[in-house]
Amino acid sequence: MREFEYTIKDELGIHARPAGLLVKKAKEYESEIIIKKGEKSANATKLIAIMGLCVKCNDTVKITVNGPDEEKAEKELKEFLSESF
Amino acid sequence: MLRFKGNGVYGAYAIGKASVFKRNGKKVCRRRITSAESEIKRLENAKKQAISQLNSIYEKALHEIGEANAQIFEIHMMMVEDEDYNESILNIIKTQLVNAEYAVAVTGENFAEMFSLMDDSYMQARATDVKDISNRIIACLVNKNDKKIDFNEKIIICADDLAPSETVSLNKDQVIAFVTEQGTGNSHTAILARNMNIPAVVNVGEGFLETVKDADLLIIDGYNGDIIINPDKKTIEEYELKQKRDIEKKELLQKLKGKENITLDGKRINVFANIGSVDNIGAVLLNDAGGIGLFRSEFLYLEKDRFPTEDEQFYAYKKVLESMGAKKVIIRTLDIGADKQIDYFNMDKEENPALGLRAIRICLSNPDIFKTQLRALYRASVYGNLGIMFPMITSENELKTVLSICDEVKKDLKKLNIKYSHKIEIGIMIETPASAIISDKLAPLVDFFSVGTNDLTQYTLACDRQNPKLAPFCDIHNEAIFRLIRYSAESAHKYGKWIGICGELAADTTLTEEFLKMGIDELSVSPSYILKLRDTIRNIDLNSNKSN
Numbered sequence: 293m294r295e296f297e298y299t300i301k302d303e304l305g306i307h308a309r310p311a312g313l314l315v316k317k318a319k320e321y322e323s324e325i326i327i328k329k330g331e332k333s334a335n336a337t338k339l340i341a342i343m344g345l346c347v348k349c350n351d352t353v354k355i356t357v358n359g360p361d362e363e364k365a366e367k368e369l370k371e372f373l374s375e376s377f
Numbered sequence: 378m379l380r381f382k383g384n385g386v387y388g389a390y391a392i393g394k395a396s397v398f399k400r401n402g403k404k405v406c407r408r409r410i411t412s413a414e415s416e417i418k419r420l421e422n423a424k425k426q427a428i429s430q431l432n433s434i435y436e437k438a439l440h441e442i443g444e445a446n447a448q449i450f451e452i453h454m455m456m457v458e459d460e461d462y463n464e465s466i467l468n469i470i471k472t473q474l475v476n477a478e479y480a481v482a483v484t485g486e487n488f489a490e491m492f493s494l495m496d497d498s499y500m501q502a503r504a505t506d507v508k509d510i511s512n513r514i515i516a517c518l519v520n521k522n523d524k525k526i527d528f529n530e531k532i533i534i535c536a537d538d539l540a541p542s543e544t545v546s547l548n549k550d551q552v553i554a555f556v557t558e559q560g561t562g563n564s565h566t567a568i569l570a571r572n573m574n575i576p577a578v579v580n581v582g583e584g585f586l587e588t589v590k591d592a593d594l595l596i597i598d599g600y601n602g603d604i605i606i607n608p609d610k611k612t613i614e615e616y617e618l619k620q621k622r623d624i625e626k627k628e629l630l631q632k633l634k635g636k637e638n639i640t641l642d643g644k645r646i647n648v649f650a651n652i653g654s655v656d657n658i659g660a661v662l663l664n665d666a667g668g669i670g671l672f673r674s675e676f677l678y679l680e681k682d683r684f685p686t687e688d689e690q691f692y693a694y695k696k697v698l699e700s701m702g703a704k705k706v707i708i709r710t711l712d713i714g715a716d717k718q719i720d721y722f723n724m725d726k727e728e729n730p731a732l733g734l735r736a737i738r739i740c741l742s743n744p745d746i747f748k749t750q751l752r753a754l755y756r757a758s759v760y761g762n763l764g765i766m767f768p769m770i771t772s773e774n775e776l777k778t779v780l781s782i783c784d785e786v787k788k789d790l791k792k793l794n795i796k797y798s799h800k801i802e803i804g805i806m807i808e809t810p811a812s813a814i815i816s817d818k819l820a821p822l823v824d825f826f827s828v829g830t831n832d833l834t835q836y837t838l839a840c841d842r843q844n845p846k847l848a849p850f851c852d853i854h855n856e857a858i859f860r861l862i863r864y865s866a867e868s869a870h871k872y873g874k875w876i877g878i879c880g881e882l883a884a885d886t887t888l889t890e891e892f893l894k895m896g897i898d899e900l901s902v903s904p905s906y907i908l909k910l911r912d913t914i915r916n917i918d919l920n921s922n923k924s925n
Contacts, residue, residue: 339456
């Protein structure tokens with residue numbers, strides 16, 4: 293299992309459109325990807341749940357990746373996050 | 378004639394007939410079923426249909442409003458497929474053995490409520506999206522076709538709230554505006570409306586739909602959110618005129634936006650705005666001005682019953698400078714006296730106020746008042762691109778005194794370690810015949826001149842500008858004034874300085890060519906004249922031999 297943190301820089305936080313992109317991205321991997329904000333967590337393939345985290349600008353989220361392609365997923369997700377959020 | 382008010386979403390006017398949009402507001406009934414399996418199959422089919430509808434809406438939106446805005450319908454598709462959303466629907470069907478419509482409605486409401494309870498206005502607005510997709514699935518379940526609004530004449534849609542998909546389904550050629558009782562400036566409906574260039578007023582509140590009837594004549598003011606139902610003839614004419622001007626202005630703006638103010642033969646001219654209060658900055662930006670050529674600082678003094686403090690002035694100047702970013706902001710120091718009197722200055726009554734203690738003369742007689750303003754200006758200078766301009770200069774010595782006071786102020790600030798910009802441009806108004814005649818002596822001392830044609834005319838022609846009986850003697854196109862301006866321009870350029878005009882003559886487009894031929898580098902006018910002036914400049918050829 294791999295774990296890393298990311299601080300959201302997008303002014304609107306994880307709003308509808310980028311959340312949609314994130315879901316698409318997460319579905320590319322076999323590994324399970326979980327996003328955690330405080331005590332709440334959501335599976336990255338679930339759009340409404342991610343939006344339900346209400347992640348805002350400057351919030352730090354913890355992302356865990358667990359599965360056979362976790363190394364690749366972690367690397368690519370990090371790139372994706374810094375580009376999109 | 379009845380008036381309502383909401384929030385304007387897109388600034389434009391519309392005059393047309395109302396069409397009250399009624400949703401097939403059939404309530405979803407809870408019905409017991411026998412086989413969960415066949416109900417789930419119905420649900421799957423309905424979802425497929427919903428996705429294919431969303432796909433075509435997405436395609437239409439992509440074409441009409443661009444990818445970034447169309448993406449919301451992709452989000453809708455993802456919501457329809459969302460695991461949690463579907464799990465909830467399936468759960469309700471299986472455990473309660475109820476119809477799919479009911480399960481979707483309950484799930485939609487629950488999820489919408491979750492969004493509306495979030496402490497973020499953007500997320501709260503997403504409740505509409507969940508409701509929208511749920512209604513779509515339900516419509517597919519009861520085998521209703523996607524609601525399409527189809528009309529033959531131009532209409533204004535009135536609804537309680539429009540879902541994003543409904544907004545896009547509107548035929549733009551027929552719909553000229555819409556009004557909703559609910560909704561916010563953050564809802565997708567509002568965002569899409571802006572992109573579709575349809576004036577809209579949202580959040581009108583309850584009571585509107587009960588009042589308005591199909592085919593009522595409506596006026597929509599998307600600027601301030603006014604709605605007028607069945608206006609009288611006078612009001613219609615008033616708004617028709619407003620609408621016409623608005624359209625002309627937008628066309629001109631569209632034509633000129635981002636273009637430089639260059640004559641046909643390649644001379645670049647700055648077109649700046651004259652303003653008298655911080656509140657006018659909106660109009661400056663809206664009209665795409667290159668900067669502020671005259672900011673009258675009097676308002677700071679006129680709106681108070683005591684002298685404004687250094688900090689009060691500092692914050693006002695800072696706000697203007699920050700709002701204009703890198704664009705030039707020329708602030709004219711206190712110019713009262715003559716026709717502008719302020720009680721707390723305790724000025725003596727004068728026989729000839731126009732020839733009396735006014736403008737820079739007050740400042741030089743009361744250096745404390747002057748220094749307070751200068752300190753505020755210098756402190757604010759680090760927040761933008763400041764120019765300072767002094768009014769009513771008549772002699773070289775006067776100007777030298779002014780400049781030495783500036784030096785004192787700078788020295789004091791330095792001592793206190795307070796930062797100020799070293800790139801402030803210093804200029805003077807050319808508004809007395811004396812300043813024009815000795816402009817060759819003044820030019821080396823400053824960075825720019827700005828011609829105040831109103832005072833220059835009154836002083837040159839010896840005509841009180843407030844006496845209407847003098848009109849026949851006060852020819853604003855008198856050759857004497859033009860000679861003074863021309864000489865000032867020559868003096869400025871001789872020393873590599875620039876010269877502008879900030880008086881009323883600057884807005885007279887019949888004179889623009891003549892001014893440019895004199896070598897005027899900048900014209901500063903009221904915000905509403907900017908676009909017309911820019912258009913004029915772009916059509917002038919200084920090499921043509923057309924006589925002035």
